Structure formats: structure tokens, C-alpha cells
Amino acid sequence: MNIILLGPPGSGKGTQGALLAERSRASRVSTGDLLRTAVRDATPLGKEAKSYMDRGLLVPDGVVLGLIEDVLNSPRAKSGIIMDGFPRTTAQAEEVDRLLDARKMQIDNVLNFEVPDDELVRRMQGRAAKEGRTDDTPAAFQQRLAVYREQTAPLIAYYRMRGTLVTVPAVGAVEEIAKRVRKAVGA
Numbered sequence: 001m002n003i004i005l006l007g008p009p010g011s012g013k014g015t016q017g018a019l020l021a022e023r024s025r026a027s028r029v030s031t032g033d034l035l036r037t038a039v040r041d042a043t044p045l046g047k048e049a050k051s052y053m054d055r056g057l058l059v060p061d062g063v064v065l066g067l068i069e070d071v072l073n074s075p076r077a078k079s080g081i082i083m084d085g086f087p088r089t090t091a092q093a094e095e096v097d098r099l100l101d102a103r104k105m106q107i108d109n110v111l112n113f114e115v116p117d118d119e120l121v122r123r124m125q126g127r128a129a130k131e132g133r134t135d136d137t138p139a140a141f142q143q144r145l146a147v148y149r150e151q152t153a154p155l156i157a158y159y160r161m162r163g164t165l166v167t168v169p170a171v172g173a174v175e176e177i178a179k180r181v182r183k184a185v186g187a
């Protein structure tokens with residue numbers, strides 16, 4: 001089972017991805033988490049990524065594509081990947097297709113998490129107080145929303161055309177949303 005979680009920042013992809021991973025053999029992989037680890041460890045990749053992340057911009061595809069390749073090459077990919085935070089651009093989506101095709105793997109479901117903007121902003125404020133992420137400032141968050149609309153939202157049409165897209169209303173209790181997710185993927 002390979003699943004893509006698509007949705008704006010704060011739409012709950014991380015929370016729902018983790019719950020779904022507990023219920024299935026698939027592992028959740030978040031490029032945001034991998035990048036934050038690289039930043040913390042001050043690796044060359046992390047050093048390059050940091051300034052983009054802090055400003056709410058996407059890390060350039062050239063930097064992220066290698067990371068995505070590593071994820072899909074890793075042994076755990078064989079039992080399925082829940083992709084949280086990637087692909088995020090058309091170039092990344094094409095790369096995921098290419099890597100999966102070459103391994104005779106496929107995307108089973110793309111879940112499109114829908115949450116109104118005002119609710120996203122509220123959630124970001126709550127998370128900022130708890131986690132202190134450097135990109136959870138009001139300005140960086142607005143930038144992340146704009147980047148989502150411009151660069152990532154076009155993937156909704158990309159996957160809808162293939163019939164793999166399911167829209168999940170992602171407002172309400174976490175467990176209610178988790179039920180919708182399980183129903184959408186048949187888990």
C-alpha cells in the first residue's frame with residue numbers, strides 16, 4: 001500500500017499519517033521531518049534547506065529529489081510508504097512515478113485533506129506555542145499557504161485525472177477524520 005497525503009500545512013497529514021501507519025504495514029515518511037533532522041544535524045543538505053524552510057519556501061527540487069529517491073530505495077518501501085509532505089511539486093510527482101514504475105510499484109491512494117484557511121491558521125498558532133517550529137511564524141505560515149496553492153495544489157488535478165484521488169474533509173475530531181481515512185484506503 002503506497003499512499004500520498006496531500007493538503008495544506010496544518011491540515012493534519014502528520015497526525016493522520018501516523019495513525020494510519022499504526023493500522024497498516026506501511027511506514028509514514030515525512031520529508032519535512034527528514035529535512036528538520038538534517039537541519040538539526042547541520043549536514044550539507046540541512047544547511048542548504050534551512051533558509052528556504054525558515055522563509056516558508058519549498059526546498060528546491062534539486063535538493064529534495066535525492067531524498068525522495070533514498071526513501072523509495074529504502075528496504076521499508078517494500079511494505080508500503082505513507083508519503084507525508086511529498087510529492088509537493090509536479091517535478092517531484094513525476095520523480096515518484098518514475099521511481100515507483102521502475103520498481104513495479106504504484107500509488108494506491110492519494111488523500112486530499114481539506115481544511116478552511118482560518119482553521120489552518122488557528123492550528124498553526126496552537127502548534128507554534130507547543131513545538132516552536134521556526135517556520136510557524138504568522139509570516140512564514142502565510143508564505144507556506146501561498147506556496148501550497150501555487151506549487152502543490154496543482155497535484156490535486158494531476159492525481160484526480162488518474163482516479164486515485166479521494167478528498168477527505170479534515171475538520172473535526174481526530175478519530176472521526178481517522179475513520180474517513182481508513183474508509184478511503186480500505187484499512
Ligand code: ADP
Pocket residue numbers: 008009010030031032033035052053054056057058059060061064084085086087088092135144
Ligand atoms: P507543513 O506541511 O506543515 O508545511 P512540513 O514538515 O511538511 O510541514 O514541511 C516543512 C517545510 O519543509 C516546508 O515548508 C518546506 O520548506 C520543506 N519541505 C518539506 N517537504 C518538502 C518537499 N517535498 N519539497 C520541498 N520542500 C519540502
